[in-house]
Amino acid sequence: MKPSRESFWRRVAMEFDKLNVALLQNTSALFSEGSREYQALQKTLLREAETEWERRHIRRLAAHNILSFAHFRARTWDEYRRALLRVQRLDYPSLEYRMHAACETLEWAADHDPTKAALGWTMVEETERRLRRLRRRHPVRKQALAALASVKQRVARKGLTPPGAFKRTP
Structure with missing residues (x-):
């Protein structure tokens, strides 16, 4: 450069x-x-x-x-949604940015509008899948997975669990 x-x-x-x-x-x-x-x-x-x-x-x-x-x-969800859609339209420069957006969306939903938590959980799960595809020694993988786990715990303490987390089997 x-x-x-x-x-x-x-x-x-x-x-x-x-x-x-x-x-x-x-x-x-x-x-x-x-x-x-x-x-x-x-x-x-x-x-x-x-x-x-x-x-x-x-x-x-x-x-x-x-x-x-x-x-x-x-x-409001409308304000947050506009910002989120803009990020999604422009795409993510890296996996770290994707993780950041997923965590923020889940936390925002937990704090402001629990009805939107399903979107946050979906984004977190998608990001987690992408992170797990990185090689085990990749410098981002371990740190990002730990950050996702921390956010998931904080949100779960507020009473929001992933959709279908407690499905009963007949």
């Missing part, structure tokens, strides 16, 4: 980090305000992107940051 592109991506990461901190420190910031801020940052960064891959990756990063912000600030 050219030094100029390397510094560009470092700056992209710093800009997203600064905005994350600013929005999370502002406890009165609504989800809609935060979403607009991320989209404005995305627009600024897209002007400096040189390739289609860079533009797509910036859109993905913005979508994932909006989803993370929605995890904390979205009050």
